[in-house]
Amino acid sequence: MRQETAETGATPRERYRAQVRAEIKDHARRQIATAGAPGLSLNAIAKRMGMSGPALYRYYAGRDELLTDLVRDAYRSLAEDFRAASAPAPDARALAHALRAWALADPQRYFLTFGTPVPGYEAPEDTTVLAREVMTLMLDACAALPPAGSPGGPFAAHLEEHREWTGGHPAPPAVLHRALTLWTRLHGALSLELAGHFAGMGFDPALLYEAELDALTGDG
Amino acid sequence: MRQETAETGATPRERYRAQVRAEIKDHARRQIATAGAPGLSLNAIAKRMGMSGPALYRYYAGRDELLTDLVRDAYRSLAEDFRAASAPAPDARALAHALRAWALADPQRYFLTFGTPVPGYEAPEDTTVLAREVMTLMLDACAALPPAGSPGGPFAAHLEEHREWTGGHPAPPAVLHRALTLWTRLHGALSLELAGHFAGMGFDPALLYEAELDALTGDG
DNA sequence: TAACGACCGTGATAGCTTCTAACGAACGGC
DNA sequence: GCCGTTCGTTAGAAGCTATCACGGTCGTTA
Numbered sequence: 001m002r003q004e005t006a007e008t009g010a011t012p013r014e015r016y017r018a019q020v021r022a023e024i025k026d027h028a029r030r031q032i033a034t035a036g037a038p039g040l041s042l043n044a045i046a047k048r049m050g051m052s053g054p055a056l057y058r059y060y061a062g063r064d065e066l067l068t069d070l071v072r073d074a075y076r077s078l079a080e081d082f083r084a085a086s087a088p089a090p091d092a093r094a095l096a097h098a099l100r101a102w103a104l105a106d107p108q109r110y111f112l113t114f115g116t117p118v119p120g121y122e123a124p125e126d127t128t129v130l131a132r133e134v135m136t137l138m139l140d141a142c143a144a145l146p147p148a149g150s151p152g153g154p155f156a157a158h159l160e161e162h163r164e165w166t167g168g169h170p171a172p173p174a175v176l177h178r179a180l181t182l183w184t185r186l187h188g189a190l191s192l193e194l195a196g197h198f199a200g201m202g203f204d205p206a207l208l209y210e211a212e213l214d215a216l217t218g219d220g
Numbered sequence: 221m222r223q224e225t226a227e228t229g230a231t232p233r234e235r236y237r238a239q240v241r242a243e244i245k246d247h248a249r250r251q252i253a254t255a256g257a258p259g260l261s262l263n264a265i266a267k268r269m270g271m272s273g274p275a276l277y278r279y280y281a282g283r284d285e286l287l288t289d290l291v292r293d294a295y296r297s298l299a300e301d302f303r304a305a306s307a308p309a310p311d312a313r314a315l316a317h318a319l320r321a322w323a324l325a326d327p328q329r330y331f332l333t334f335g336t337p338v339p340g341y342e343a344p345e346d347t348t349v350l351a352r353e354v355m356t357l358m359l360d361a362c363a364a365l366p367p368a369g370s371p372g373g374p375f376a377a378h379l380e381e382h383r384e385w386t387g388g389h390p391a392p393p394a395v396l397h398r399a400l401t402l403w404t405r406l407h408g409a410l411s412l413e414l415a416g417h418f419a420g421m422g423f424d425p426a427l428l429y430e431a432e433l434d435a436l437t438g439d440g
Numbered sequence: 441t442a443a444c445g446a447c448c449g450t451g452a453t454a455g456c457t458t459c460t461a462a463c464g465a466a467c468g469g470c
Numbered sequence: 471g472c473c474g475t476t477c478g479t480t481a482g483a484a485g486c487t488a489t490c491a492c493g494g495t496c497g498t499t500a
Contacts (some may be wrong), residue, residue, distance in 0.1 A: 013468075013476070036339040038258045043457065055478050056257065057459070095360075116335035117415045119256040119328075155431035158423060165421035180428060181435075188408020195337050200348065201385035203378060208400060211375035215401075233447070233497075263486060275449050277488070 021059050023049060025073070030064055032108050037067065037118070066111075068124055074113045075130035078102055082137040090144040095137065096186055096213050100206075104155055107194040114187060135179070142179040143171045145217060150178055178216070185212050241279050243269065248286055252328050257287065257338070287332075288344055294333045295350035298322055304356040308371070310364040315357065316406055316433050320426075327414040334407060352387055354397070361389045362399040365437060372397055398436070405432050 010018070027045045042063060043053045060066045078099075084092065085098035103110040117123075152174040159180075160173040171179075189212050192198060193205040230238070243330040247265045262283060263273045280286040298319075305311065305318035323330040337343075372394040379400075391399070409432050412418060413425040 011468085017476090034339070036336070039339060041457070042459090052479060054459075054461095054480085058477060063458070083404060111336040114412070114415070114417070116256070116331040119254065126239060131417075144448090153431060153434060155261070155427045158427050162422040162424075165423070177431070180423075181432065184278045184408035184412055184428070184432070185405050186408070188404035188406070191411060192334070192404055192407060195334070197351075202382040203385070203400075204382075207378050208404070211373060211397070212401065212404070215375060223477090231497085237447095256480075261486070262488090270447095272450055274451085274490090278448060281488095283487070 017059065021069075024056065024059055024066070025069060025076065025193060028070060031105075032070065032112065034108075037112055038109050040067070042066070044045055064121055067121070068127070070109075071112055071123070071127055072130065074109045075127060075134065077109075078113070079133050079137065082134060086137055086141065090137070090140040092138075092141040092145055092182060092217055093213060095141045096182070096209075096216075099186055100190060100209055102195060103190050110190070110194060114191065115140075132165070133181075135165070136167060136169060138182060139166060139169045139175065139179045141173055143169075143175045145175075145178065148174060148178065150174075182216055185216060237279065241289075244276065244286065245289060248290060249326075249329075252290065252332065253326055254328075256328050257332055260287065262286070272435055284341055288297075289342070290329075291332055291343070291347055292350065294329045295347060295354065297329075298333070299350065299353050299357065302354060304323045306357055306361065310357070310360040312358075312361040312365055312402060312437055313433060315361045316402070316429075316436075319406060320410060320429055323410050323414060330410070330414060334411065353383070355403070356384070356387060356389060358402060359386060359389045359391055359395065359399045362402060363389075365395075365398065368398065369392060399404070400438055405436060 022054050027048055028040055031045065032040050040063065042056050042060075046053045046054050046056045060069070081098045081102050082095055085094040103217060156173040156177045159176045161175075163169075163176060166176060169176075186209070189205070193209075198208075244265060247268055248260055251265065252260050260283065262276050262280070266273045266276045280289070301318045301322050302315055305314040376393040376397045379396045383389075383393075383396060386396060389396075406429070409425070409429050413429075418425050418428075
């Protein structure tokens with residue numbers, strides 16, 4: 001039978017394994033932060049950890065599995081920041097600022113989750129679950145906003161009949177619409193900024209972001 | 221001396237060279253459309269063209285140069301579609317629809333221009349010139365819109381002093397703001413749709429796009 | 441027409457990558 | 471103390487970018 005330690009609930013072997021996996025992820029994070037996802041090299045990680053290339057495959061079946069783990073961590077980290085920004089009460093402005101801070105802290109991490117998808121790579125089921133969790137926090141924040149003057153256009157009516165993605169959230173369609181536009185507009189400004197498309201244009205991206213946020217919280 | 225043909229103004233050698241380069245680009249386009257930019261392989265292109273790998277280097281110095289050429293073509297193609305949508309008169313709605321059609325026709329081409337940047341790769345000067353051309357058409361379209369009720373917030377005031385990117389466009393700051401939000405909002409909705417982030421959410425991305433467009437042309 | 445030079449395609453090579461397979465060593469449970 | 475699981479190694483296949491040196495071809499020029 002296996003002997004479990006009190007602290008972690010795992011055998012020493014499993015603890016070692018978990019630690020090595022964490023170390024691998026740490027190197028991968030650093031590597032991705034500077035060279036991006038395509039620059040992630042299992043070989044380089046192994047060498048930097050002082051072991052040979054194939055040894056890594058004892059811990060990760062391949063590049064994709066490592067990337068998936070990083071995506072999972074990224075979503076979890078964003079959800080955590082969102083939860084912190086939602087305390088003591090859901091707040092769309094705080095959420096938006098948390099999102100930008102999270103993105104600027106590690107742009108490649110943002111691209112890993114919301115950037116260009118790798119064609120061959122299929123996101124596993126549980127990442128969409130994590131994404132839904134983030135979405136739920138956005139819905140809560142938008143539900144807490146003062147209701148907009150307009151009752152919502154034809155798209156809000158469309159959303160009334162297609163609310164599978166809300167996970168049973170009781171928000172009215174106008175709030176669903178607001179949450180979606182909050183997401184897409186902030187992502188639009190943020191992703192173009194991070195991708196460097198505003199470079200050399202002269203204006204301050206932070207002010208554009210703030211202007212979008214004003215438009216959203218004032219009247220979507 | 222070089223002998224120029226009447227039709228193309230180039231020697232037969234140069235015509236052949238241009239034709240081969242075009243064929244390479246064609247294969248690259250097809251390859252990128254299915255496997256994305258990281259899936260672009262010079263070797264595979266060469267083999268599919270019936271020649272050996274290194275032969276390609278006679279026509280393109282490397283992967284980056286080929287990618288740059290594709291980016292250039294993409295911008296040119298978008299600018300062309302925008303010009304067509306701006307006839308007979310600048311029209312923001314027509315422009316937006318042209319953008320979405322252009323993106324859906326080849327999502328990887330969209331990502332090539334507006335997607336996650338490759339960290340090692342630096343876009344050459346002339347692509348920014350092409351991007352400015354696209355931006356100018358957007359500015360023209362926004363200038364032709366009926367003026368918004370609001371005179372513009374603090375960001376519009378900021379833009380008044382930072383209008384280098386307009387290339388001397390005489391539009392008032394409110395129009396500059398509108399053009400920027402047109403770009404970022406449409407990109408936000410479009411890029412998330414193309415990246416598959418709306419998959420399984422149930423609603424129709426086209427309606428979301430249309431709703432954003434309504435919000436923009438009605439009152440930004 | 442004959443020769444020269446620019447250009448094109450080839451195979452060989454270096455160095456990198458992911459990933460599989462087979463072997464030896466170390467660790468932990470009984 | 472034995473024995474099996476697990477770990478790390480080296481070797482190797484297949485792929486990629488990119489460079490080099492060589493031979494063939496084409497166009498021009500003497």
